[in-house]
Amino acid sequence: DDSKLEQLKSQGFARVAIANEPPYTAVAADGKVSGAAPDVAREIFKRLGVADIVASISEYGAMIPGLQAGRFDVVTAGLFMKPERCAAVAYSEPVLCDAEAMLVKKGNPKGFKSYEDVAKDTSATIGAPGGGTEEKLALNAGVPRERVIVVPDGQSGLKMVQDGRIDAYSLPVLSINDLMKKANDPNLEVIAPVQGAPVYCDGAAFKKGDEALRDAFDVELAKMKKSGEFAKIIEPYGFSAAAAMSTTRDKLCAAK
Amino acid sequence: MDWDWNFVWQIMPTLIQGVKITILATLLGSVLAAIVGLGIALARRSPNKALSRTVGWAAEFIRGTPLLVQLYFIFYVLPDIGILLPPLVAGVIGLGLHYGTYTAEVYRAGIENVPRGQWEAAKACNLSARQTWTHIIIPQAIPPMIPALANYFIAMFKETPLLSAITVLELMNQAKSVANTYYRYLEPITLVGAFFLAISLCSVVLLRWLERRYGKIER
Amino acid sequence: MTQWSGYFGLIVQGAIVTIELTLMGSVLALIMAFLAGLGRLSRFFLLRALATAYIEFFRGTSIFVQLFFAYFVLPLIGLELTPLQAGVLALGLNVGAYAAEVVRGAVQSIGREQHEACIALNLGRWQGLRHVILPQAFLVMLPTFGNNAIELLKATSVVSLISLADLTFQAQVVRAQTGNTMVPFATILVIYFILALLISWGVRSLERRMARGLDGVRV
């Protein structure tokens, strides 16, 4: 049924959860929400007749519980599709795709190429957002819990690498590149992509039960992908439209 | 969403890891706060005006601003001037400094609550300043302070979740990480709440006992 | 660098949210303080038990936990609150529990002889409370209420963790956008301190106004 969409239309806005992680999501100096994911969502909702989006910044770990608790209508934050998440929320078709990267000190002193390398070096620590994809990748690669440091946001991760508190900080490639650009620190280096880590794509995540809204979203998304407007929005941020169009939700959710 | 006991048992070991860190941080923070507070209290009584004023304002500042922001500051800004502290140490220093400004007030009140007549009697007995402090004032000032100090240490205990913001894996952080992994907030947060409530209720009993034992000095 | 003025705008917005939270939270806290504080002194067991349960629960569990509970768990049982509502509720109920003990303590600090004078003048319980005890007790409460309000102000920083765009939260945003940690945090520390000074100044002048005549010189 379309009741959810009708409700959003009549209230005139949709509540979206975003992270504070450029270029996926960003907040401008005037407080305006931008970034690739919200921009796409804003456009699609406009086409669906919902005038605007209202964003609240959240930690990655709090997004799905927040969605379930009805705090947001949709998550547009670079929350990558993975089977467990597909079970917890209703994803749209892929929007933003990216590989994983690590931020390390200049010269990569510990010689990391993959998460397994971090696991092997018993003194190495790696930072990742709590509840994020990178945290799980590291844990799955065998890095013990106490060496995976939960870092609240990108700037903190960057700072902790600079200060030598952690040996590597892992985020998607474009996020790390954005951090690097802002920090402009010659003593840092980016390893991208991390070997063995798959390319992930995010989608707009809806609450289970809001599939009708999700389907409407998908229809508009497909139209935009076809017309090239989709590429126009995300490519300035560095994302590849082709990558998103070369895969589907069903494939990503089925991946092991 | 319903309460899931299996989930509770599954996450319990992780949470207990967090409890250990929480208790450790509280204990270390209390010791530091007790010492810092004494330092502040003495500095504020100092005849050196510059010292007492500076310490006074610094303490006011620390007491008037949020611990959370102070923790960010200690953890993320101090490294810029070359002070790099491990998360737990940074957290303990934050707690100790912040609560030190409170314990300083307890010390001050404790000392001021010793009646003026006691100072005067000590003088009439011709005791020296040092003897007056060690034999007359401190022994009378300390016991009434104990409940108030304990009170602040319990309050500090309840603020340790803030350390999760600087990556200390204490109870709250473990709970959040569990919640992040399984997308369930109900059980972890409720358990954390129950844990704090349990400790607090025990500490109420402890406090009442301390108050009975030390709270009043009979004159 | 021209950005800074824009970011400063964000901080100002955050300060407004912080002030709103502090004001609304204080009002709720004040109401709860009197309800629960007087409830604890009631003759009726049920009222006493209710008040005690409220006070011990909210003092016993950390504000941090309460906030997460209000924000993430209450919606699961159908109680949906905006972040602002959740923030005001948690802060107000939490600080109200502490302030309730202040109310109780202040009422009890008014010597037994004032209660007895009320009985001897045949005032009813409520009349005595309203006209004799509370006006005097309020003066005793005021300084501690001031401290409670500052505690509440500081606790608002925790709401940044449930995505409410207060000062601390905006500082985080500015930090993420500019890559600079020092400037936003130092700025908000100063703002918090100024707000705290405003509170204590306000309370002190109110206290002075109300105490006029009570310690007057003999004429």
Add this chain to the structure above:
Amino acid sequence: MHLSTPIIKVDAISKSFGAFKVLDGLSMQVMPREKLALIGPSGSGKTTILRILMTLERIDGGHIQIEGEQLYHMERNGQLLPADERHLARMRQKIGMVFQLFNLFPHKSVIDNVTLAPMLTKGTPRSAAEKRAMELLDMVGMADKAKAMPAQLSGGQKQRVAIARALALQPKIMLFDEVTSALDPELVEEVLNVLWRLCAETDMTMLLVTHEMGFAHDFADRVLFFDRGRIVEEGKPDEIFRHPKQERTQGFLKKIIAAGHRV
């Protein structure tokens, strides 16, 4: 005097604090308009009996009647039930008390201290209450301080205001508990003068606990000597002070005199 009925009739009351028995089967009667002095050593229960009459303490056993009516009990269908708050409030209208430490309301001006109770308990309009208050303050010599706050008064002045405050409710019985013993010696006289005036100008029944033996002697119609929660001796002032019969009374008076009090 024996023709009229007693205004206060205390019948075998007892009162303990914890294990400590303060009053032990105490009985006494007071006639209307009588001025009674209660004397005796510290801890003998003098304050306690006044506080019981003012309903500031409950009794453990026995009965008290004021003007023939039960104080702590209500007669309902011929049965004696414990009094409820309404009954107590009605009985309290007959009784006023002045405390050793004045117990003025520090946040109210002198005149507000005096008008508060009549306005609240009897619904007297402000203007009438203030008029009456000024008369009373005039009687105790405090009319010129009507607007002052208690903190600005000396002890003797405070006590005089406290007396005016108690009188404002027009009680039939007034209880005075060592109303001068917290005062500097030079201030005692001004308060005793007010008591003399009260005695002359009103016909209230007055019970007075005091250590001022000289005043008790001159003022009282009858003196009760308390010891360990009992009345050991009673009689006219001259009998008690000049020719005490009981050994305990003699001993007490000797000590007091040795300590420098005039009798």
Add this chain to the structure above:
Amino acid sequence: MHLSTPIIKVDAISKSFGAFKVLDGLSMQVMPREKLALIGPSGSGKTTILRILMTLERIDGGHIQIEGEQLYHMERNGQLLPADERHLARMRQKIGMVFQLFNLFPHKSVIDNVTLAPMLTKGTPRSAAEKRAMELLDMVGMADKAKAMPAQLSGGQKQRVAIARALALQPKIMLFDEVTSALDPELVEEVLNVLWRLCAETDMTMLLVTHEMGFAHDFADRVLFFDRGRIVEEGKPDEIFRHPKQERTQGFLKKIIAAGHRV
């Protein structure tokens, strides 16, 4: 008596609290072994002069000599310099003081209260200090309570311990500030008895502020009447109490007598 030199010589001292002048060019002399009573209205500066002698307050002007030595000044190369703490400590050895509110150390037993100062300030060994303490406690009739804590004692008992404590340092001059006025009337006597005993058995110089006019009359060699920070009249007790010359003294005594104190 006039042949010996004064043990205390107070020379034109003044003392203000803020804008309020408490002592105003006060001078007085006390001979060795003399017993002095200081009387006068409340606020006249009696307590203040005792506190100054005990160095609990500083003076604003004037000089004080104890046994011919400056109290607040040190003579160095013929110059008078403000005294340092060492000088004050040495001078304090000659003086003991007993306070209105006893000021016992509540966390120490009776005997520890008495032995503390000798052990700490004079290095007396514990055994000797305790032996001497027991003698003193015996003299004030408190030997059987040596192990009790102050909170377990009555006011009169506390005050007797306080006297013993002050005596333990064997001062030449003892200052007593209204040592009975916080006591219940019946307890006054036991403390006054101790003072009588001290008077008979020691040859200390004693300065005594009191409102017990009868006692002052019998006890003192000389009475000083204070008013507004000055000595208005002084003389033998009989002169002062029976035939006061100054109007202020007459007025004061009349009030006190009216208030029921025996002279």
